[in-house]
Amino acid sequence: MAISSVYVICDNMEALAELCAGAKSVADKVTAVIFGDEAAAKSVCGADAVRYCPVGEGASPEDWTGAIADEIKKEASAAVFVNNSIRGRCIAGKLAARLDTAVMTNAADLCEEDGKLVCSRTVYGGTAHRKQAFSGAYGVFTFGGGAFEPAADAAAASDVAVMPGAPASSYKRVALHEKKEVGVNLAVAKRIVDVGRGLAKEEDLEMCRQLASVLGAEVGCSRPVAENNKWLPKTSYMGITGVQVKPDLILVLGVSGQVQHIGGINKSKVIVAVNKDKAAPIFKNADFGLVGDIYKVVPALIEKLS
């Protein structure tokens, strides 16, 4: 393979298997970097080597960026795959600065062309895809959930060691306040109830939560429900600027289906849409569509499925 080395850096152990599988499909050697202890490192499957970065009380995974960059620079060339979380993007940016390269966020359709890693990225607000490759020796990519299939037969690495070097931080934590909102990990959810602006009032989220509960699903939403209405945390919205998901089933309720939202849900195995407007674009992307009022459909579904 033309790509000799890929570093996979992940702050989410559930996303790690996917990234390692993607890295393995294009590189000879895959090194996973995790934030945790030796026991966590030994549980990682699908990488040739694992380096773990212990994160002490009051410290942050980002503090390890300098040490990770020094390790990567020991290779003449390398690609770096980072999961597309808020922390992941922060680490990706810091690493790119230290490696004198750039970050391609939300990369997709990775392949190798003429010895270079080429990926596709959504641009112009989701209306076009641009193919890109790095011109230098190093390149940092971030990938959302579902970018790769985890390998079924991945084995644990035999080469497990602590990351050389030491963490260093330019800031000190003075306080930590717990947020009231409960975060969900939509990137790895198998079933999602996706709520859009078809929902008239915040209280009505309760019926969507009930439906999610009977389905064993997580609740996610379109961007305006999180960003404008603030009914759900920002980590709950899906789309090109939100989380990219790949559940077995997504039930899309009162979402029009704009391209920016579709870009986050179109890798779902089965998309079921409910919208009262039969011309809503969501129906073009749905496997099953029901023209109807969510205020009638959702209670009926809860009753049937309970």
Ligand SMILES: Cc1cc2nc3c(=O)[nH]c(=O)nc-3n(C[C@H](O)[C@H](O)[C@H](O)COP(=O)(O)OP(=O)(O)OC[C@H]3O[C@@H](n4cnc5c(N)ncnc54)[C@H](O)[C@@H]3O)c2cc1C
């Ligand atoms: C650069 C950029 C990036 C963006 N990134 C994202 C992103 O990552 N994610 C994202 O979601 N959006 C994103 N957006 C916003 C996006 O363009 C849309 O505005 C947004 O997705 C619309 O959300 P919605 O479908 O919930 O609302 P609307 O478009 O208002 O649709 C509401 C739908 O509900 C239906 N409806 C109303 N009442 C009912 C009822 N009782 N029963 C059934 N159906 C009903 C309506 O028919 C309508 O189709 C982005 C926009 C820009 C410009």
